[in-house]
Amino acid sequence: MIKTLAVIGVGLIGGSFSRALKAAGVVQRVIGFDLDPDNLAEALQLGVVDEVAADYAAAVSAADLVFLAVPVRAMTAAVTACAPYLPAGCVVTDGGSVKEDLVAACEPLMPEGCHFVGGHPISGTEHSGAKASFATLFQGRRCILTPTGRTNQQALELVQRLWEAAGSRVECMEPLTHDRVFAAVSHLPHMVAYALVHAVDRSAEEEENILAFSAGGFRDFTRIASSDPSMWRDIALMNRLPLLSVLDRYQQEFAALKEKVAAGDGVWLENYFTTSKRLRDEII
Numbered sequence: 001m002i003k004t005l006a007v008i009g010v011g012l013i014g015g016s017f018s019r020a021l022k023a024a025g026v027v028q029r030v031i032g033f034d035l036d037p038d039n040l041a042e043a044l045q046l047g048v049v050d051e052v053a054a055d056y057a058a059a060v061s062a063a064d065l066v067f068l069a070v071p072v073r074a075m076t077a078a079v080t081a082c083a084p085y086l087p088a089g090c091v092v093t094d095g096g097s098v099k100e101d102l103v104a105a106c107e108p109l110m111p112e113g114c115h116f117v118g119g120h121p122i123s124g125t126e127h128s129g130a131k132a133s134f135a136t137l138f139q140g141r142r143c144i145l146t147p148t149g150r151t152n153q154q155a156l157e158l159v160q161r162l163w164e165a166a167g168s169r170v171e172c173m174e175p176l177t178h179d180r181v182f183a184a185v186s187h188l189p190h191m192v193a194y195a196l197v198h199a200v201d202r203s204a205e206e207e208e209n210i211l212a213f214s215a216g217g218f219r220d221f222t223r224i225a226s227s228d229p230s231m232w233r234d235i236a237l238m239n240r241l242p243l244l245s246v247l248d249r250y251q252q253e254f255a256a257l258k259e260k261v262a263a264g265d266g267v268w269l270e271n272y273f274t275t276s277k278r279l280r281d282e283i284i
């Protein structure tokens with residue numbers, strides 16, 4: 001399907017996309033470029049990419065498809081750096097976790113005859129870099145594509161087929177809808193996990209050895225607080241308004257819970273937990 005794929009940012013997501021498409025036999029050659037030379041050398045050594053490029057121009061100038069998987073706040077600058085060297089007909093897509101501002105900034109950067117398609121694979125781990133990538137990361141997971149009125153239909157179909165070849169189920173969503181949905185189901189849980197670790201750490205200052213008792217629940221709940229701090233700084237800043245809105249809603253829920261604990265309202269608490277359990281069981 002693709003003769004030359006350029007991956008910009010050969011980390012967990014970029015590396016896994018390359019591995020998945022190579023494993024599916026839908027790409028002939030993958031050229032990688034990454035600002036971290038050690039990571040890029042490791043990507044080549046592990047066979048995540050077939051060749052490495054010294055700069056954006058060398059990476060994209062012969063590419064049929066460019067996949068950007070750099071931190072979201074670096075995405076627009078990376079697309080700007082690639083744009084002058086894109087060959088005619090090239091399709092550019094990304095895997096960034098925030099879409100509205102990013103898609104609005106990247107679409108107009110495309111030279112005549114090149115097309116941008118926003119995307120976000122709903123899969124990941126708390127690990128980073130080429131060494132963390134694996135071919136089955138996207139298997140059985142959703143991938144959201146965020147076409148707009150400017151999106152070229154053939155480019156959209158190509159990107160959709162590639163994600164399907166990587167094992168994903170593709171759904172399309174408006175960029176702003178995407179940002180609101182993922183503020184609630186992904187970005188808020190990360191903020192809660194980060195804050196919970198701080199809250200327990202503060203308690204540890206008062207109670208000796210408290211962390212020695214942290215068992216399954218605390219560890220399961222806070223797994224995502226081990227995610228890359230700079231990536232989550234970027235996501236929090238780029239999805240600020242939708243995130244603030246769900247943080248407000250969370251604070252209201254938490255305040256109600258605190259009030260009922262203080263009031264000793266066992267009936268309310270049991271009902272509340274029963275509803276939470278039912279809702280969560282339905283999702284799972």
Ligand SMILES: NC(=O)c1ccc[n+]([C@@H]2O[C@H](COP(=O)([O-])OP(=O)(O)OC[C@H]3O[C@@H](n4cnc5c(N)ncnc54)[C@H](O)[C@@H]3O)[C@@H](O)[C@H]2O)c1
Nearest residue numbers: 009011012013034035036069070072096097124125128129
């Ligand atoms: N990790 C996840 O769970 C997950 C899930 C879905 C989407 N995403 C998105 O995927 C993107 C990449 O995340 P990741 O987890 O693969 O991170 P990562 O840290 O594993 O990889 C990012 C790579 O980009 C490189 N890089 C940074 N700035 C660059 C630039 N300007 N030009 C070239 N290379 C650059 C870094 O050196 C790094 O190797 C982010 O936009 C993130 O929002 C991540």
